[in-house]
Amino acid sequence: MDYYLFAARSVTHAQQMAGVLSGAGIGARIRRAGADVTGRGCGYTLEISRRSYARALDACRAGGVQPVRILFVSGGTKQEVTL
Amino acid sequence: MIYLDSAATTFQKPAAVPRAVLQAMRTMSSPGRGGYESARLAEETLFRCRKSAAALFSVPSEEQIIFTMNATHALNIAIKSLVRPGGRVAVSGYEHNAVTRVLHALRAEVIVAAAPLFSPQETLEAFEGALKAGVDAAVCTHVSNVFGDILPIEGVAQLCQSSGVPLIIDASQSAGVLPIDCKMLGAAFIAMPGHKGLYGPQGTGLLLCGGEALPLLQGGTGSESLRQEMPDFLPDRLEAGTHNVPGIAGLAAGIDFVRAQRTERILLHERQLLRRAGEGMGRIPRVSCCLARDEKRQAGVLSFTVSGMQPEQVAEQMASRGVALRAGLHCAPFAHRTAGTLPDGTVRMSLSAFNRAFEIDAMLFSLREVAAARGRGEIS
Numbered sequence: 047m048d049y050y051l052f053a054a055r056s057v058t059h060a061q062q063m064a065g066v067l068s069g070a071g072i073g074a075r076i077r078r079a080g081a082d083v084t085g086r087g088c089g090y091t092l093e094i095s096r097r098s099y100a101r102a103l104d105a106c107r108a109g110g111v112q113p114v115r116i117l118f119v120s121g122g123t124k125q126e127v128t129l
Numbered sequence: 130m131i132y133l134d135s136a137a138t139t140f141q142k143p144a145a146v147p148r149a150v151l152q153a154m155r156t157m158s159s160p161g162r163g164g165y166e167s168a169r170l171a172e173e174t175l176f177r178c179r180k181s182a183a184a185l186f187s188v189p190s191e192e193q194i195i196f197t198m199n200a201t202h203a204l205n206i207a208i209k210s211l212v213r214p215g216g217r218v219a220v221s222g223y224e225h226n227a228v229t230r231v232l233h234a235l236r237a238e239v240i241v242a243a244a245p246l247f248s249p250q251e252t253l254e255a256f257e258g259a260l261k262a263g264v265d266a267a268v269c270t271h272v273s274n275v276f277g278d279i280l281p282i283e284g285v286a287q288l289c290q291s292s293g294v295p296l297i298i299d300a301s302q303s304a305g306v307l308p309i310d311c312k313m314l315g316a317a318f319i320a321m322p323g324h325k326g327l328y329g330p331q332g333t334g335l336l337l338c339g340g341e342a343l344p345l346l347q348g349g350t351g352s353e354s355l356r357q358e359m360p361d362f363l364p365d366r367l368e369a370g371t372h373n374v375p376g377i378a379g380l381a382a383g384i385d386f387v388r389a390q391r392t393e394r395i396l397l398h399e400r401q402l403l404r405r406a407g408e409g410m411g412r413i414p415r416v417s418c419c420l421a422r423d424e425k426r427q428a429g430v431l432s433f434t435v436s437g438m439q440p441e442q443v444a445e446q447m448a449s450r451g452v453a454l455r456a457g458l459h460c461a462p463f464a465h466r467t468a469g470t471l472p473d474g475t476v477r478m479s480l481s482a483f484n485r486a487f488e489i490d491a492m493l494f495s496l497r498e499v500a501a502a503r504g505r506g507e508i509s
Contacts, residue, residue: 055352055360055362056161056192056360056364057160057161057172057176058175058179058192058363058364058365059192061172061173061191062190062191062192065180076172077164078163081355086353086354086356087352087354087355087356088353089352089353090352
């Protein structure tokens with residue numbers, strides 16, 4: 047299944063994003079992330095379905111809690127999305 | 130025991146506080162350290178507490194809510210972020226050692242904006258003068274921990290803003306009792322304990338960050354682990370090491386209590402009891418108390434003395450009658466110097482939402498006994 051990962055700078059930031067997305071009716075699971083996602087060691091991400099991606103990004107921007115990095119995951123391969 | 134020392138710590142807590150502490154100890158592990166259930170529960174608890182505190186104090190982002198061990202810890206971070214060794218700082222005349230000892234250790238030049246008790250206009254004038262001297266920062270307590278004097282913090286904040294001086298507010302005696310609007314005040318930092326007016330357990334505190342902060346401690350944060358520098362984002366920048374999860378769970382329950390009761394109601398309740406105590410003391414021979422003429426200038430803290438008795442002696446006599454009060458300098462020699470109550474200090478009565486009128490009456494009865502015994506020479 048294809049999905050997006052919204053990388054957060056901290057667990058608090060991830061929780062803020064999850065809260066904003068929940069308010070917009072978008073479900074998002076907070077997941078731990080490794081250096082392959084954050085580029086800087088341990089961190090947190092939100093898993094966003096492909097269908098919700100555009101709305102999720104808009105909601106995060108509007109809520110002032112933009113992800114620090116976005117990755118598109120397809121068939122186990124991660125590709126960075128330019129913000 | 131009649132507990133009247135809530136300015137030190139609120140001893141009676143809402144039932145939900147110990148329940149939350151126990152629940153956390155039974156179900157939660159370290160936040161930010163794993164993706165499993167007990168870590169997730171801990172993370173949710175911390176976030177819930179940040180969210181609740183952000184709502185109570187009008188803080189724009191949960192990331193600006195920093196967990197500390199107490200207000201002293203929070204003040205250390207704030208002061209050391211803004212004041213370099215040998216710097217110059219303006220402080221009110223009612224600061225606690227949690228402020229002044231930190232400045233002393235930094236060998237800072239301290240300009241005291243001293244003004245008489247319960248004199249907001251003179252306080253503002255004193256601050257205006259102090260800020261003109263060119264200072265790196267200003268520190269102002271919101272409420273004197275000795276006298277309950279409510280300092281004109283909004284005015285001090287405005288003066289600091291117009292002078293471009295970062296302000297640190299010590300909200301140790303006001304958090305949970307007076308409205309605190311972080312956005313409106315525009316302070317660089319607001320420090321507060323969790324275990325006083327927020328009814329959390331001892332070992333908890335908060336720092337509300339409005340400006341750039343330097344870490345007091347370095348260590349693991351569960352984020353950016355490849356880097357050797359502390360993260361440059363909040364709250365991780367200031368929260369090295371494992372959190373006091375049970376304490377924070379209790380603090381969240383305490384803040385929920387305050388939000389449900391509303392600070393205005395708690396303040397009104399404490400003020401009613403304070404007037405009852407102050408007016409009652411006024412009718413006891415040998416007792417003098419520092420009661421503000423304008424009740425709006427005083428929070429739930431009242432200092433008094435008994436003529437011919439050392440404050441410690443009064444508190445000891447009252448303790449033997451089951452009344453818990455605090456005596457001496459209350460870790461605030463600056464406040465006693467400003468008010469003219471050095472070197473002996475005062476006896477302090479301080480209230481919480483859990484005190485009742487009958488406790489004040491019982492305290493007054495005991496105080497009358499003690500003062501009368503001194504008058505008869507039964508206590509020397």
